[in-house]
Amino acid sequence: MPVSIMMKLKNGSGRVAGVAVIMPNTNPLEGFSPHTSCPNENTGVYSETYDPSLAHCNVTVWNPFGNGLSYEEFDFPIFSMKDDNDTRVIRQCYMDHNRGVNGSVPQYPLCAMQLYSHMSAVTDTATCMRRNDLNLSLSPEMICDPLGDYNVWASTKPLNTTAKGHKTGESVVVAAARLDSRSFFFDVAPGAESGVSGFISLLAAASALKTVIQEAPPSRTIFYTFFQGETFDYIGSSRMVYDMENKQFAVDLDNVHSVLEIGQVGLRADSKLWLHSDPVSRKNDSVNDQVKKLITNLRSAAVNLSVSVDEPNVSQPLPPSSFQRFLRARPIPGLVLEDHESSFTNRFYESMYDTADHLNMSYPANLTQEEQLEFVTEAAKALTEVATLVARALYIQAGGAEAQLRNINADPEIVTRMLYGFLVRTNNTWFQQLVPSDLMSHLADRPTNFYVGVAQQSSEPTLLVQYLLANMTGSQFNISQGNCKNQREDEKDEESKHMYSYTWVQGAAPPNSTERQGFCVRSTVRLSKALSPAFDLKEYTSKDYSTWTESRWKVIKGRIFLVASPDLEMMTLGVGVGVLIASLLLTYIMSSKADILFSSGREPANATY
Structure with a gap:
C-alpha cells in the first residue's frame, strides 16, 4: 500500500469512490509504518514547559519509517481484502471484463465494485460529543463513542480496593507494559513487536516471581500494570495517573517508589537491551540516585544471562512510553526497557505487517496445531531471557535478596504458548483451560486484534491478559x-x-x-477504567488528555456487478421514457373518454316483466 498512491488517490480528480486493498501474504522488504514519525508527541511529558529542546522528537526521530497515513483524512471508504476467495472473484471479474486486448479499449459490459461504509460522526470529537449530549429524543442515536477499555493490574501483596487513595507504609514498584496496538485498518492490529513482545515478557516475569515471592517476599510490593489505549495518546496510563492523583485508585502517586516499563523488546541486536531514562527528572539528585540504583539492579539481574543491558546517551529523551504520563504528574524514578538505542528497530511500527513473522517466529513443517503450541521457537527463547531479566530486576528493586536471583527463571514453554496464542491462534487448548466458559466464544483460529475499540466492554486482549495474569500469579x-x-x-x-x-x-x-x-x-488481578479523563471532565478539546473517538457506522459491505455501455444505458433510458409518455397519453385519453368507453346501456324506467 504505497503512500504515494494513496495520496494521489486522495488529492486526485475526486472521482475515486472507494479503494480495496489486498493484504499481501509477505511483509515488504522496505519499512512501512502508517503512524507518525513522532508517536504521541503532543501528550507525552516533553513540551514547552518541560524541556522544549526535547519535545517533538527534536533530538531523536523515534519512528523514521512513519508516514502518517493513519492520520490522513480520506473522503472515500478504504477496505482491506483478506479472503482469498473474494480477491480471486474480483481479479477474475476485472480480467474478464476490464482488461483490453492488445492495448485496445475494453468492451462493455465492465466490472464495477460498490463499497458501503456509512459513518455517522462528522468534523471532530468536540462536535460529535456535543451532538451526543444534545440528543433529546426518547431513543437517542449516538453518533460517536470514546475510545477506551480497561487496564489490567495485580499486586504481589493484596491491596484493599475499596479504600481508595494513599496506603500508609505502602511502597510499590510499578512494572508496566502496554496492551494495545493499531494499524491503518481497525480490524488488523497484530502488534507483535510494538506491544506483544513487551507484555508477554512482563506476564512471564510475573509467573517467574510467583514462587520466590511466596517463599521470600520482598519489602516492597510489585505492581504489575498492563495499559490499554496507549497508542491513542496514552489513554490507559493517563487515566490511572489521574485516578491516583484524585484518590480514586487503590494507591496514589506517593506510594509509587519507581517504575520499570517493558517496551519493544523482541528485535534486539547483539543480545543487548537499552535502558532509557528521563534526563530532565534526573537533574534532581534523589531521583538520579534511584535511577542509578535501578540500572545497577538490572545489570546485576543480567549476570549469567545471554542478554546484556546498556544506557544510551543520557541527553536523549524517553521514547514514547506510558512512563511519560507518570512524569507529567511528578518526578518519579524509572526506566524504559527497549531493544533500540535511538530510533525504533521495528520497521513496521503500528502496521499490519508487525506480525509473528516479523518476530521471526517459525515452526518446522508438518507440525500439528497442538505441536506448534508446545514448540519452543527462537523468538520464545529470546523473550524468556528478557522475562528472566525483568523478573530478577523487579525482585531486587522491590527489596528482595540477591541470593534468591538464581531461583528466578522464566519458563520458555509459557512464553512460547503465549506467543502462539496471541500471534497465531487464540483458540488453542492452553488458553481454553485458563479462561471461563463464557470467553470461549471470543477465541478464534486467528491472531488477536489489539485495536483498543470503544469504551463499552472489555476487549479480547484485556480479558485474555486478565485471566492469564490471574493463573500465573494466583x-x-x-x-x-x-x-x-x-x-x-x-x-x-x-x-x-x-x-x-x-x-x-x-x-x-x-x-x-x-x-x-x-x-x-x-488472585489480586483487577480491572480499572481505561477511559480518557477528558470525557469525564467534558473537555473534548483537551490538550492534556486523549480525545479520540470512533464514529458509529451502519453495515459495512461491498458488491461487484457488471455495468452496461453508456449507449445501451441511453437507449434503455430512451425506451423507458417513450413507454412512460405513451402510457401517460393512453391513460389521459382513456380517462377523458371514460363515459363513452365504459358506459353501460340503461333500461327504460317503465319496463315491466
Whole structure:
C-alpha cells in the first residue's frame, strides 16, 4: 500500500469512490509504518514547559519509517481484502471484463465494485460529543463513542480496593507494559513487536516471581500494570495517573517508589537491551540516585544471562512510553526497557505487517496445531531471557535478596504458548483451560486484534491478559463454583472480595474424558477504567488528555456487478421514457373518454316483466 498512491488517490480528480486493498501474504522488504514519525508527541511529558529542546522528537526521530497515513483524512471508504476467495472473484471479474486486448479499449459490459461504509460522526470529537449530549429524543442515536477499555493490574501483596487513595507504609514498584496496538485498518492490529513482545515478557516475569515471592517476599510490593489505549495518546496510563492523583485508585502517586516499563523488546541486536531514562527528572539528585540504583539492579539481574543491558546517551529523551504520563504528574524514578538505542528497530511500527513473522517466529513443517503450541521457537527463547531479566530486576528493586536471583527463571514453554496464542491462534487448548466458559466464544483460529475499540466492554486482549495474569500469579482455591462467581470464600464472607478476585476457569479435561474439571483461581488481578479523563471532565478539546473517538457506522459491505455501455444505458433510458409518455397519453385519453368507453346501456324506467 504505497503512500504515494494513496495520496494521489486522495488529492486526485475526486472521482475515486472507494479503494480495496489486498493484504499481501509477505511483509515488504522496505519499512512501512502508517503512524507518525513522532508517536504521541503532543501528550507525552516533553513540551514547552518541560524541556522544549526535547519535545517533538527534536533530538531523536523515534519512528523514521512513519508516514502518517493513519492520520490522513480520506473522503472515500478504504477496505482491506483478506479472503482469498473474494480477491480471486474480483481479479477474475476485472480480467474478464476490464482488461483490453492488445492495448485496445475494453468492451462493455465492465466490472464495477460498490463499497458501503456509512459513518455517522462528522468534523471532530468536540462536535460529535456535543451532538451526543444534545440528543433529546426518547431513543437517542449516538453518533460517536470514546475510545477506551480497561487496564489490567495485580499486586504481589493484596491491596484493599475499596479504600481508595494513599496506603500508609505502602511502597510499590510499578512494572508496566502496554496492551494495545493499531494499524491503518481497525480490524488488523497484530502488534507483535510494538506491544506483544513487551507484555508477554512482563506476564512471564510475573509467573517467574510467583514462587520466590511466596517463599521470600520482598519489602516492597510489585505492581504489575498492563495499559490499554496507549497508542491513542496514552489513554490507559493517563487515566490511572489521574485516578491516583484524585484518590480514586487503590494507591496514589506517593506510594509509587519507581517504575520499570517493558517496551519493544523482541528485535534486539547483539543480545543487548537499552535502558532509557528521563534526563530532565534526573537533574534532581534523589531521583538520579534511584535511577542509578535501578540500572545497577538490572545489570546485576543480567549476570549469567545471554542478554546484556546498556544506557544510551543520557541527553536523549524517553521514547514514547506510558512512563511519560507518570512524569507529567511528578518526578518519579524509572526506566524504559527497549531493544533500540535511538530510533525504533521495528520497521513496521503500528502496521499490519508487525506480525509473528516479523518476530521471526517459525515452526518446522508438518507440525500439528497442538505441536506448534508446545514448540519452543527462537523468538520464545529470546523473550524468556528478557522475562528472566525483568523478573530478577523487579525482585531486587522491590527489596528482595540477591541470593534468591538464581531461583528466578522464566519458563520458555509459557512464553512460547503465549506467543502462539496471541500471534497465531487464540483458540488453542492452553488458553481454553485458563479462561471461563463464557470467553470461549471470543477465541478464534486467528491472531488477536489489539485495536483498543470503544469504551463499552472489555476487549479480547484485556480479558485474555486478565485471566492469564490471574493463573500465573494466583492460586487454585478449593471453593464451590457459586461462591467463586459471587466473589466470596463461603456464604458469610463479605471481606475477601475487597482484597482478592475470584475467577472460575474451565480447566482441562482428564484423559479419556470430554468433561472439563473447572476450578477457582484466587488472585489480586483487577480491572480499572481505561477511559480518557477528558470525557469525564467534558473537555473534548483537551490538550492534556486523549480525545479520540470512533464514529458509529451502519453495515459495512461491498458488491461487484457488471455495468452496461453508456449507449445501451441511453437507449434503455430512451425506451423507458417513450413507454412512460405513451402510457401517460393512453391513460389521459382513456380517462377523458371514460363515459363513452365504459358506459353501460340503461333500461327504460317503465319496463315491466
